[in-house]
Amino acid sequence: MTIDEKTFTERIKTKLTDSTNDIDADTQLRLHAIRRKALQQSGKQAWWKNIGSNTKVWAPLAGVAFCSVMAVMFILPAQQATNPAAVSGEYTAMFELVESPEDFDAVTDPDFYLWLDETKPSPNNLNSMNEATSRTA
């Protein structure tokens, strides 16, 4: 930078700086308000930006949530598919009936098994099964 250039640029810089001192009062007040408003934004980040900054907290939670969703979506339906009788209300009721210690006498009666084989399982039959069991007992 030559001396002429330095003098020239210094003069421009001085004049530009002087022009900032001549900013009108209304604009200065607005600039002051803008600065206050900007400083109030400190720490006021949008919630989705905090997710990125708090990865240590969110990552395990997200992992657990993801695993839970995967379990509900894939593992439980697969179990149901491989053991359909386990989820059938009718069969469950039958087994509960048989396994109940109160109805031990019915379980030991061979007629009960003959009747059970002839009976097609359905919700209506469950009531008749219960009645039959109590009669047998």
Added chain:
Amino acid sequence: MEAFLAEIERRAFRMAQLATGNRDDALDIVQDAMIKLVQKYSDHPPSSWKPLFYSILESRIMDWHRRQTVRNRFRSWLDKPSDDEDTEDRLEQHPADISSFPDIQLQDAEFMAHLNQALSEMPLRQQQVFLLRIWEGLDISDTAKAMQCSESSVKTHYSRALEKLRIALKEFQP
């Protein structure tokens, strides 16, 4: 952070005003730049605030110019000249002369008016590079970061801006 913003707010406003020619738009641009700096970079070291702030300011000014370009295209498309349109309306729509700011007419007003005129007529990037280098005192590297361009581009813009100002202000040189 408050001291930094207080120090630069007037210069930032004048830069934005020179770039836009509009006080309210300049204030909006300064506000956006300050808020973004505080929200995103307040935890950065204070030495990096100045180039970061001017990088944001520069980006906002460029966005403003892009929006203006699109708006002007629509306006020119919608306001096709009709036969009964007189020239008085066109004069009313013409933007105000940027050199007519009341705050620059105190001392050495003629020089300041010519300077403002020359700066406002400069291509935007030349204007910004010149102001960052001369007024803000950023070095070539920081100016390049703020402007998101290469250091050689900064040198080119700066030398061209200086040459234009020399020509525009030659009557004021000794």
